[in-house]
Amino acid sequence: MTTQCTPDQYTDEQICAWLRGLLTVAYADGHFDPEEQEFIASLTQDELIPNTDLGNLETITPQELAEVFGDDNSLKENFLRTAVMMAIANGVYSKSEADTVHSFQEALGLDLEALKSLEATLWHPEAEKTGETKHPDVLKPVKNWLDGMEVKDPRVARFLCKMIPSQCPFERDITLFGKKIVHIPPMCELNPLYEQMVGLRFRSLSYLADDCKEDVTPYI
Template identity: 55%
Template sequence: MTIAVKSPYSSEQISAWLRGLLTIAWADGNFDEQEKQSISAIAQDELVGGMNVESYETITPEELAAVFGKNTSIAENFLRTAVMVAIADGIYSPSEDELLHKLCEALGEPKNLLESLRHTLENPQPVEAASGAASSLIRPVKPPIEALNPLRDWLDGLDVEDPKVARFLCKMIPNQCPFERDVKLFGRKIVHIPPLCKINPLYEQLVGLRFRALTYLADDCKEDISEYI
């Protein structure tokens, strides 16, 4: 049985929030077929019924600021979820970095929140490659552990308070650490990709956020969460 839970946010704010997260998800332009289907389902289920994902319109930082205001609690919580979506696949891209910094400026949040995250972009480490093989373009993020501690604490401060946002997070964050794998060409290993939990220094924050979203849906909203497990 599902019960109606009063969200502290308006329908306009939640719509803008989800459009903003989808804009972040779209930022690096890297989607396999499963990701496209997942994002399409989110757009249809959590935004406007029947929305065509191909015609989806992104939202600008300025439009988000007009809805959220500057230096507000909802702006900060949105930015937390935006960071989570940006690093959910373990790779922090230049396009995601640029967009997140524009969001910080528009929403009145200090840009230094993301400096440690930018460190993962500027100091990538190549994954293990087979002997004699060219360096891989797939780069796990592995900054010094202590450099990310302030960002970890800030991300852990997010409370899940809206069913649509909770469902979005449950769909976007993987329910388990993807297995490591070897990429082979003509039967020869050219690169080894470690599991996501090894290459993403914020993986524990992602898992914790997903758990809080699941708990909120199950305990507060009385929703069946079996589809997310």
């Protein structure tokens, strides 16, 4: 069963707020170096909100995000899914990132068990130094939650196809809005949710090709 391609399901204001939310998550742990902004800015300017200067985007408060998203629970959950992917891009889910994601979740009026289980994987640098780091197998709810993301907006689908690499990337710098957030080794080695990201990319490609009848060659 396929879904009909419905251009502009989300408004420009909602897309802009979505990106500002991701920017806020990127800023959360304080490691927002100059190269990482490019991660989204260079990928979205022409396709998501061409009339908005992404370089001038600012962070957004949870209350502002909630006001723009309104009562669309699907939009809210999809934003939180991408926020989690952004936060754990380097394989580490820090407390500051978790606090930011939690504040968004609370303002959006959602109570997600998947995010509660994800918090059990929080990175504790002190424990890592002493060799006491634990790796509990608690990510199944998060993986199932991410796998449940439906792609219904072609602009978001294009964004995801560009944001998520087509294959396990080599060591590289990740940039967002022209600033470097973090330098990471191959994503497939560190990111426990990499398979979910690849699956989401595939669904996005399929949506664009099958439902929107778009040429997806540029994303392959």
